Amino acid sequence: MRTLKKEYLLHLMLLPGVIVTLIYAYGPMVGLVMAFQQFEPLSGFFHSEFVGFENFQYVFGLPDFKQVMWNTLVISLFKMVLHLLVPLILALLLNEVTRKWFSRFVQSAIFLPFFLSWTVLGGVIIELFSLSGPVNGLLTAFHMEPIMFMLDNDWFRGIIIGSDVWKGMGYNMIVMLAAIAGINANLYEAAEVDGAGKWKQMLHITLPGMAPIVILLAVLSLGGILNAGFEQILIMYNPTVYEGSDIIDTFVYRLGMFSQQFGPAAAVGLFKSVISLVLVSVTYYAAYKYNNYRIF
Amino acid sequence: MKRIKPWKMILLAALSLFVISACSGQGKEPAGNQPQAAAKEEGGTAAPPDPLGKYPETVTVTEVMGFNPPEDPRTPKGITPEQNAYLKDLKEMLNIEVKYKWTVPSSQFSQKFSLALASGDLPDILELDGKNFEKLKKQGMLADLTEAYNDYASPTLKKYMESDGGFAMKTYSQDGKQLGIPAFEDPFLSTQLLWIRKDWLDNLKLEPPKTMDELEMVAKAFVQQDPDQNGKNDTYGVVLQKNLFFWGFDARGFFNGFGAYPSMGDGQTAWIQDGSGKLLPGLIQPEVKTALGKLQSWYKEGILDKEFALKDENKAVEDITAGKVGISYGEWWYPNWPLNLNVDKDPNADWIAIQIPGLDGPGKSLVPKIRGDKVYAVNKKMKNPEAAIKMINFYIEMGNKEYLNQNQAEKGYVYNWFSPRIYNPAQIETIYTEVNKALEANQTEITLDDENYKNVADVFKATKDYLAGDTSNASKGVNWGQYFSRAAKDGGWGLTRQIKENQAFVNHEFYGLPTATQVEKGAQLDKLMQETFTKIIMGSSVDEFDKFVASWKSLGGDEITQEVNNWYSQQAVK
Numbered sequence: 106m107r108t109l110k111k112e113y114l115l116h117l118m119l120l121p122g123v124i125v126t127l128i129y130a131y132g133p134m135v136g137l138v139m140a141f142q143q144f145e146p147l148s149g150f151f152h153s154e155f156v157g158f159e160n161f162q163y164v165f166g167l168p169d170f171k172q173v174m175w176n177t178l179v180i181s182l183f184k185m186v187l188h189l190l191v192p193l194i195l196a197l198l199l200n201e202v203t204r205k206w207f208s209r210f211v212q213s214a215i216f217l218p219f220f221l222s223w224t225v226l227g228g229v230i231i232e233l234f235s236l237s238g239p240v241n242g243l244l245t246a247f248h249m250e251p252i253m254f255m256l257d258n259d260w261f262r263g264i265i266i267g268s269d270v271w272k273g274m275g276y277n278m279i280v281m282l283a284a285i286a287g288i289n290a291n292l293y294e295a296a297e298v299d300g301a302g303k304w305k306q307m308l309h310i311t312l313p314g315m316a317p318i319v320i321l322l323a324v325l326s327l328g329g330i331l332n333a334g335f336e337q338i339l340i341m342y343n344p345t346v347y348e349g350s351d352i353i354d355t356f357v358y359r360l361g362m363f364s365q366q367f368g369p370a371a372a373v374g375l376f377k378s379v380i381s382l383v384l385v386s387v388t389y390y391a392a393y394k395y396n397n398y399r400i401f
Numbered sequence: 402m403k404r405i406k407p408w409k410m411i412l413l414a415a416l417s418l419f420v421i422s423a424c425s426g427q428g429k430e431p432a433g434n435q436p437q438a439a440a441k442e443e444g445g446t447a448a449p450p451d452p453l454g455k456y457p458e459t460v461t462v463t464e465v466m467g468f469n470p471p472e473d474p475r476t477p478k479g480i481t482p483e484q485n486a487y488l489k490d491l492k493e494m495l496n497i498e499v500k501y502k503w504t505v506p507s508s509q510f511s512q513k514f515s516l517a518l519a520s521g522d523l524p525d526i527l528e529l530d531g532k533n534f535e536k537l538k539k540q541g542m543l544a545d546l547t548e549a550y551n552d553y554a555s556p557t558l559k560k561y562m563e564s565d566g567g568f569a570m571k572t573y574s575q576d577g578k579q580l581g582i583p584a585f586e587d588p589f590l591s592t593q594l595l596w597i598r599k600d601w602l603d604n605l606k607l608e609p610p611k612t613m614d615e616l617e618m619v620a621k622a623f624v625q626q627d628p629d630q631n632g633k634n635d636t637y638g639v640v641l642q643k644n645l646f647f648w649g650f651d652a653r654g655f656f657n658g659f660g661a662y663p664s665m666g667d668g669q670t671a672w673i674q675d676g677s678g679k680l681l682p683g684l685i686q687p688e689v690k691t692a693l694g695k696l697q698s699w700y701k702e703g704i705l706d707k708e709f710a711l712k713d714e715n716k717a718v719e720d721i722t723a724g725k726v727g728i729s730y731g732e733w734w735y736p737n738w739p740l741n742l743n744v745d746k747d748p749n750a751d752w753i754a755i756q757i758p759g760l761d762g763p764g765k766s767l768v769p770k771i772r773g774d775k776v777y778a779v780n781k782k783m784k785n786p787e788a789a790i791k792m793i794n795f796y797i798e799m800g801n802k803e804y805l806n807q808n809q810a811e812k813g814y815v816y817n818w819f820s821p822r823i824y825n826p827a828q829i830e831t832i833y834t835e836v837n838k839a840l841e842a843n844q845t846e847i848t849l850d851d852e853n854y855k856n857v858a859d860v861f862k863a864t865k866d867y868l869a870g871d872t873s874n875a876s877k878g879v880n881w882g883q884y885f886s887r888a889a890k891d892g893g894w895g896l897t898r899q900i901k902e903n904q905a906f907v908n909h910e911f912y913g914l915p916t917a918t919q920v921e922k923g924a925q926l927d928k929l930m931q932e933t934f935t936k937i938i939m940g941s942s943v944d945e946f947d948k949f950v951a952s953w954k955s956l957g958g959d960e961i962t963q964e965v966n967n968w969y970s971q972q973a974v975k
Binding site: 145146148149167168169231235236253255256343344345347348359360361362363364365366367 | 511512515516518519520521536540643707708710711920921922923924925928931932935936939952956
């Protein structure tokens, strides 16, 4: 209590942040009641009829739901794993590059697509992989049959995952490079004295040193397991590949925006949040328990 | 122990109050029933209601808008909806000021409007489709326009509304209250025609096709025999885009050729009579399967673009403009856009319209009983509902001769941005007959002098210019487009009239507001249809169609059929 008195000015400075969080993060949660209502926009939350779990039953009963759930999991699991693995490898490789200018150039080049919006990138990728696009041009140059990448469920999923990893890998890579930079250089010197080569150094110093950050990234990304990339897929998909790429978010989008079924749409959103909360809690606890890892 | 300071308590309380009220704002207001006292006061002044009377004090009206680019290429570049010259005149003539709550490109309109609807933040004047009208009506959000319409509608507007026997108006009224003013049009505007490059036919010494087999032969020739004679294999047969049933460059007319009537263009099923007084969903009839089978074989043979499923209407238009494709199904207006673009690009390009080919001889197109899914309504909270009626009067008034010199695209008048906008339901027919009358009598000006003047005069001028080869006012394509869509005897509307006379059409019988199940399940059924049909065309087994029919029925189709037939037996005028 005494510290509070002493530092109340500092706490006061926190206030704007807290208010913003309350308004924009906690305030809208009131809207969750929609999930349990036969929501009519103009009647609002207070006058719409409560229907209990009917919205949930309705959505889970829809014939598409299983497929959508499966797609979401497959796409997002692949994305999650690759979003850790690819940047990890890149970071390790870049760490061994001795020419500063080259390393900086590669870093920037890899980071660049992170800043492009899917609206732009989606169009580019569609063109890139179209029948008359450069990728197919390359295939025909090697006397291979052209492939309709964007109209084939298997290829399309691969492109969704691949392009997302390509776009986002720079970010995690920078974080991991920072983690490597934070490792005590003395450890390497000691290892060298003990006769460890580059490979051994990486295995026994770099990787363990990075572990906390990698775990942190993994835990954070697990919360998004049901987010398979709404914007990207919405921009790139088409009826032919619904089967392999319709995810929860695009599904909710159609439900909410085109059918104006706000109740069921909110129910799916709530369902997603609950799953994420559980997953984040469990992994965080596990990381804490088995790796003595804590964020707070 | 801890003692919370009073000021903190107050702050906390204020904060929580703020959060709660912020979220409940939209909840409370709509429930209240605002009295419409203000409107009464205005009407209660001594002067009799004047359809174009100027308000003594500025009346501000809010609207929202989904806008397309201005249609006329002469419109000043960079003009925004707020700068539309119509609004300036509206302010001067009626002292009504339009404020847009938001404007978005029309492709995003329905989403944005859904959001506005969800947050209860609606403008004064609402441009609604049947589905949203139904929603707002159910929630009692719409103002009663009966009095405003009776007192303020101009004689011309009343004439338009009565031109169908008051039929459309009745659809949008309830318990004697007029809740919307429908923008309905001649249903034959929806007639499907086949547009084909005559110069390509001539190059290959082919005749315009009359049957499906002939069309297939022509289309194949357009793929394989280099119809544009540029020595390159760069053309395909028939244009198609990813939305199979849409407002253009789609497959409606193709299906009609097989006696299949799957959709009016919205992805939802069309409804046809079964001969015993019931309505059938056209989407699931066996003829559709046959047509899909044909599309599949066309796809395989390269008559359709291999990647049509990735193309939207803009991409399809690009192909037409670039001269990559020479056949498209569509309505009467194609010459005015986008065929005119192709004509301007390629001086050889020559498009003709023919009746859609059928299985043996020309086929019958689907035509709705009523065309017009657009209705103007007024928010119950609006103080001056009659302002909406006056604005409609204003738009119609602006078509008169006296405004012609001023009301020009290059002066910043963008007609398709003005709302509420009601046309003469017989506008195109009026243009056709008046222009042809003037042409036959060799007049230099048209004789007609009413609110249709501008529309008729514009087309007459373009026609004269086109026939004389005069491109000083507009390019050849633009003149030709006006002429060939509206005035030519063998052009868009000319041919449509013949089809109407020959009764070569089948009616889409359902014109009620969307039923409960349609509103709820429509999007899902639409998705199912798009997915199945696209896949069949691209090579899945045609028998997938049978599975589709079963799913369609069980996912709500049967209920919809029931609801639609209930409507048909009770409310439809047969």
